[in-house]
Amino acid sequence: MANIIVLEDDLYTIEFISKLITENWPNFNIFKAKSIESYKKILEKNIIHIALLDIQLGKDSYNGLDVGKYTDKYYPKIKIIFLTGYDQYALTSFAIHPYDYILKPINITRFKNTINRLLTSLEEEKCIKEKLIIKNKNEIYFICPSNIIYIEKAGKDTIIHEEKESYLAKESLSYFEDTLGGSFIRVHKSYLVNKNKILRIKEIGDRVYEIEFYNSSKVAYMSRMGFSQLKRYFPF
Structure with missing residues (x-):
C-alpha cells in the first residue's frame, strides 16, 4: 500500500x-x-x-x-x-x-x-530498514519481512519460509507474531502467515484449510479459529 x-x-x-x-x-x-x-x-x-x-x-x-x-x-x-x-x-x-x-x-x-x-x-x-536478523548456531540471517510467506512451528523448531528458501530460528512463533505484526496473521497454533502472499484457501477437512501462496509450491494450514481471524481482513 x-x-x-x-x-x-x-x-x-x-x-x-x-x-x-x-x-x-x-x-x-x-x-x-x-x-x-x-x-x-x-x-x-x-x-x-x-x-x-x-x-x-x-x-x-x-x-x-x-x-x-x-x-x-x-x-x-x-x-x-x-x-x-x-x-x-x-x-x-x-x-x-x-x-x-x-x-x-x-x-x-x-x-x-x-x-x-x-x-x-x-x-x-x-x-x-526493517531487516529481520536471525541467529541460528554459527549462522546469522538477514531476512526481509516482505519476502516471508509464512512461519511454521514444527516440533521444537521454528521455520521461516520464503517462496523457495527456508531458515531455522530459535525464537518462538509468538515472538515473530509480536515483532512482525501488520501483514502477519496467526491462522493456526503452528502457523503465522503473510496475508499479502496468500493466493488460495482450500478446505481439506472438517474446518481445516490449506493455504497456497503466490510463486511457491509451499502450503500452510489454517484452523477454524484462524479462518475466522482471516475473515476480519478479507471480505469473503
Whole structure:
C-alpha cells in the first residue's frame, strides 16, 4: 500500500490519473489537490509516499517546480514525479532530484512502468530498514519481512519460509507474531502467515484449510479459529 498525491489543476487530467491508479494499484490511497494550498494541507496531515506534480498550474502564482523544491526540502522522503506537456522544464526539474519526468499526454505503459519501478524501489528501501536478523548456531540471517510467506512451528523448531528458501530460528512463533505484526496473521497454533502472499484457501477437512501462496509450491494450514481471524481482513 502507498499514499499518493496528485497535484493537477485540470479536472479531466486529475480524474484520468486517479482512475489509472485505482485500476492498476487498488491498494493505493489517492489524495487529490487542485492548488498548492490544498497540497500543503494534505502533506501536513498525512504520510505521503509519492507525489505526482503538474508543473504548469494555471491560477497559482507558483508552479510545480516550486512545489517540488518545497517538497524536497520539508518532506525529503516523498518520491516526486513531474507531469507536464512541455519538455523545456526537464533539465530544471532534475535539480530537484525527481524520480521521473513524464510528458503529457500521458503514455499509459510508461506511467505504469514508472510507478512499478518506484514501488520496487520503495520496497527495497523498506526492506533495508526493517531487516529481520536471525541467529541460528554459527549462522546469522538477514531476512526481509516482505519476502516471508509464512512461519511454521514444527516440533521444537521454528521455520521461516520464503517462496523457495527456508531458515531455522530459535525464537518462538509468538515472538515473530509480536515483532512482525501488520501483514502477519496467526491462522493456526503452528502457523503465522503473510496475508499479502496468500493466493488460495482450500478446505481439506472438517474446518481445516490449506493455504497456497503466490510463486511457491509451499502450503500452510489454517484452523477454524484462524479462518475466522482471516475473515476480519478479507471480505469473503
